[in-house]
Amino acid sequence: MTEKRQGGDRAGFLAAGAILTGCLGFILYGVLGTESATQAEQQKKPTAAVTYQITGEGNVDVSYLAHSEQGKAAVEKDIKLPWKKTVQVPLGKPPTISIVLDGKGGQARCTLAIRGTHVQSATASGTHGRATCSGELPAPPSTNADESTN
Template structure:
C-alpha cells in the first residue's frame, strides 16, 4: 500500500496520516492545506487566532474606557478644596408644647435650617465650620408658654436663653474659633 492510497482512504487514522506525510514530502502541501481548512478560511469559519485577537482587542478597549471614565470623572476630586474643619455643636430646646426654630450648621451652604412646630423637648447635633457662629432662634406660638434654648460646643455648655409668653422669642449662639492657618511645607 502506498502513501497515496493511505491518504485517499476515508478510514485513515491521524497516526497513519502523519506517517504518510513523513514518508511522502510531496503530500506536505496537502497537509498544510487541510490544516488551513480546519482552522477556517475558505469554508467561512474564523481562525482561532483571529477570535483570540478580537477578544483581546475588545478587552483592551473596555479597559481603556474604564480608565478614561475614571480619569475624566475623578479628576475634579483631586482639585476640590479640602473640607473646612468643623466643631460638633448641640442645639437643645426644652419646655412643653411646640416652637418654631431655626439653627445654623446643618447645611453646607451655611444657610439656616428651619423646623416649624417642633415638639419639645428637641435636640440636634450638627457639624459647624470653624469661624462660623452657631446660632439657634426659637419662637413660641400664639398659646405662649415657656421654652429654653441651649448651645453646647464639643460637649461643653456655652449659652442658654428662655422665651416666655405669647410669641416669645429667644436666641442662643456661640462663637467658634477661626480655623488654624495651614502650615506650608
C-alpha cells in the same frame, strides 16, 4: 462591491456613535465629578460638634447653624418640645440657635453646647416669644504654605 460599502458605512456610523458616546460620558463625568470634588472639599473643612437643645412647653420654630448646609441656617417648623440635635459646625462660624414660640405661647429654653461644654442658654415665653443662643468657634487653622516652611 456595493454590499461592502454599506457594511463599511455601518461600521463607520457605529464607530462614530461609540466615540460620541464616550465624549458625552467624559463631559458628564467632568460636570458631575467637579461637583462631587467641590462637595468633598467643603466636607473636609474642620468642624466642631455643637449640641442645640430646647426644653419647655409648647411648639416652636427653630433655626440653627449646621455643617450639612455649609454653615447656613437650617429651619424646622412647629417642633414639639423637647428637642435636641448635635451637628458639625465649620470652625470660624458662630453657632447660633433661634426659637420662636407659636401663637399658643408657652415657655421654652434653648441651650448651646460646644464640644460638650455648656456655652449659653436663653428663655422665651408667651405668645410668639423669642430666644437666641450663640457661641464662638475658633478660626480654622491656616493652610498658608509660607507659615509651614518656618
